Structures are given as C-alpha cells and as structure tokens.
Amino acid sequence: MSDFQNAVQVVHDALVKLRDEGVELRVSRDTLDALRHPVVRKKIETPSAAAALPVKAKVSSTDKAPKMAAMRERVLVCEKCTHLASTRTQVVFGVGNLDAELMFVGEAPGADEDLQGEPFVGKAGQLLTKIIETMGFQRDEVYIANVLKCRPDMPAGSTGNRKPTSPEMQTCLPYLRQQIEIIQPRAMVALGATAMEGLTGSVEPMNRLRGRWHEFEGIPLMATYHPAYLLRNQSLSEKRKVWEDMLLVLERLGKPISEKQRNYFLQK
Ligand code: URA
Numbered sequence: 001m002s003d004f005q006n007a008v009q010v011v012h013d014a015l016v017k018l019r020d021e022g023v024e025l026r027v028s029r030d031t032l033d034a035l036r037h038p039v040v041r042k043k044i045e046t047p048s049a050a051a052a053l054p055v056k057a058k059v060s061s062t063d064k065a066p067k068m069a070a071m072r073e074r075v076l077v078c079e080k081c082t083h084l085a086s087t088r089t090q091v092v093f094g095v096g097n098l099d100a101e102l103m104f105v106g107e108a109p110g111a112d113e114d115l116q117g118e119p120f121v122g123k124a125g126q127l128l129t130k131i132i133e134t135m136g137f138q139r140d141e142v143y144i145a146n147v148l149k150c151r152p153d154m155p156a157g158s159t160g161n162r163k164p165t166s167p168e169m170q171t172c173l174p175y176l177r178q179q180i181e182i183i184q185p186r187a188m189v190a191l192g193a194t195a196m197e198g199l200t201g202s203v204e205p206m207n208r209l210r211g212r213w214h215e216f217e218g219i220p221l222m223a224t225y226h227p228a229y230l231l232r233n234q235s236l237s238e239k240r241k242v243w244e245d246m247l248l249v250l251e252r253l254g255k256p257i258s259e260k261q262r263n264y265f266l267q268k
Contacts, residue, residue: 058184059181061099064098064099064182064183065098068179068182071175071182072093075091075093075149075175076090076091076093078091078149078150078175080171080172081150081168081171081172084148084150084151084152084153084168085150087150087151087153088150088151089114089117089151090114090117091117091149091150092109092113092117092118092119092146092149092150092151093117094119094145094146094149094179095118095119095140095143095144096139096141096143097143098143098182098183099183100142100143101142101185101186101187101253102137102141102142102143102185102187102188102189102249102253103142103143103144103145103180103183103185103187103188104120104128104132104142104143104144104145104188104189104191105144105145105146105147105176105188105189105190105191105195105198105199106120106128106144106145106147106191106192106195106226107146107147107163107164107191107192107194107195107198107226108147108148108150108151108152108161108164108194109149109151110122110124110151110161111159111161112125113125113146113151114150119144119145119146120144120227123228124226124228124231125227127227127230127231128144128191131227131243134243134246134261135246135249135255136255136256136261143179143183143185145176145179146176146195147164147169147172147173147176147194147195147198147199148168148169148198149172149175150172152164152165152168163194164194164198166197169194169197173198173199176198176199177217180216180217180219181217184219185219186219186252186253187219187220187221187222187249187252187253188216188219188220188221189221189222189223189224189245189249190214190222190223190224191224191225191226191227192206192225192228192229193205193223193226194226195226196209196214196223199216200214200216200221202214206223206224206225209223210222210223210225210241210242210245211241211244211245211248213252220252222245222248224241224242224245225238225241225242227242230242236265236267237267239264239265240264240265240266243264247261247262
C-alpha cells in the first residue's frame, strides 16, 4: 500500500470511529465508502526539466563574444601541461568569426604560430587560406583552431615539429570543445589524422577517414589531409582528394558550387 493509501485509510478509520462514537459527521456514507477505496491516479509523466531542454543550448550571437573572451583569458594562462607552458612563446587560442558556419581544426601550433599567436599562419597555413578562399570564403569568415593550444616542445636546437601526445590532446580538448560549443558551426573539417585522433579518438589512417562524414558532438565532421601533407605531396591527385572533401563540405552547407570549382585539380 502506498503512503497515500495508508493516509486515506487512517482518515477513513478515524471518521468511522467518530461516527460509531455518535459524533455527527458532515460526511456522507458515499464519501466514507470512497475513502475506503481511494482511486490512486497514475502519476502523469511530465518530461524532466533536463529532458525538455534542447540537446545543445543555443548561444545567442551577442553572448558569444563575452563567453569566448572569458574563456580566452583562462586559456592564455593555462599551465596544465607544465612542459608546454614553460616552452611556449604564447598560447595559440584560435581565430575567426564567432558565427562561422564552418570551423577548421588542426593539430597544434608550429613554430610560426607559436611566434605570432595565430593558428595556421606558416606555409601550411597559407595553403589552408588558399583552400578556404577557393571554397568561396574569406579566412575571417570561418573559425580556425587547433586541438592543442601550445606548440609541442622540441629538444633544444631542433626546428621540427612533433605530434602532440594523446594525454596532451586529452588535456587540451575541453578548451576546443568549449570553443565549438560557443561557435556552433554547421560543419567542421579536421585537418589531418592527428586532429581527427584528438577530436574523435580514431587512429585510422587518413586514406580511410577522408571523403566521408563523421561527427563531433552532433556536428558533421569532415576529415581531410593536413595542408602540410599537400606541401610534401604536390601531385594533382592528392590535391584533388582534399578538394573533393571540400566540395562535400560546400554541398553540406548548401553553398553554390560553380563548374570551375567542381573541376579543380581534375587530371586533364
Ligand atoms: N599545423 C597545425 O596543425 N596547426 C597550425 O596552427 C599550424 C600548422
């Protein structure tokens, strides 16, 4: 018996006792009978407050700038990876339009980015800018960020880059996730297998990842080769692969695609 039924029973028994003692009750026999057999209504299921909320709370355009600025302040002084905090010139936060429909995600700042404080400004970055413009966007219309906000440290005297480690990427990923939550792009492009690994945990090679849609927290995610790969492999066929991935992105965004754009890097 439920607590409610118990309570009704107690009230019923008390009223019957009073009646039997000769107290004049202003309660009809029908009401007393009804109390003996209370109708327990089924609890009406209402959606909980959390379930009623949209899966992703929309961030209004006016809230985006202060949210991103506050976050930026926190990231610029981050020291979670002490080895990176002590070797970086500066944190490379991210750049672009907070209302961008499209977001590009790379792996980590290189030497140029570490010096200038902006992602993709070196040679690979210049190629990325060309790709963005060939798609029909200006660089400042999209948003560009990296999984890692600090340049991976290198042995003294070395000029090369190293792949970010998995713990480094996992430590930094919450910052990228917050950037994505603020911007809420309609599509994202992961540049290179390492960016894909940082975003999704996938360790598949790019030739298996590219050319099809993946997802990051409900946002369509295209994987393609890193522009640095194209600088090392200048063949038309590799450029065409990246371009085909970008055509898929344009189609997904509903952008018009000219005949000229469709035919870029096709072998003659
Ligand atoms: N490569 C990246 O992945 N990110 C940059 O910002 C620059 C080069």
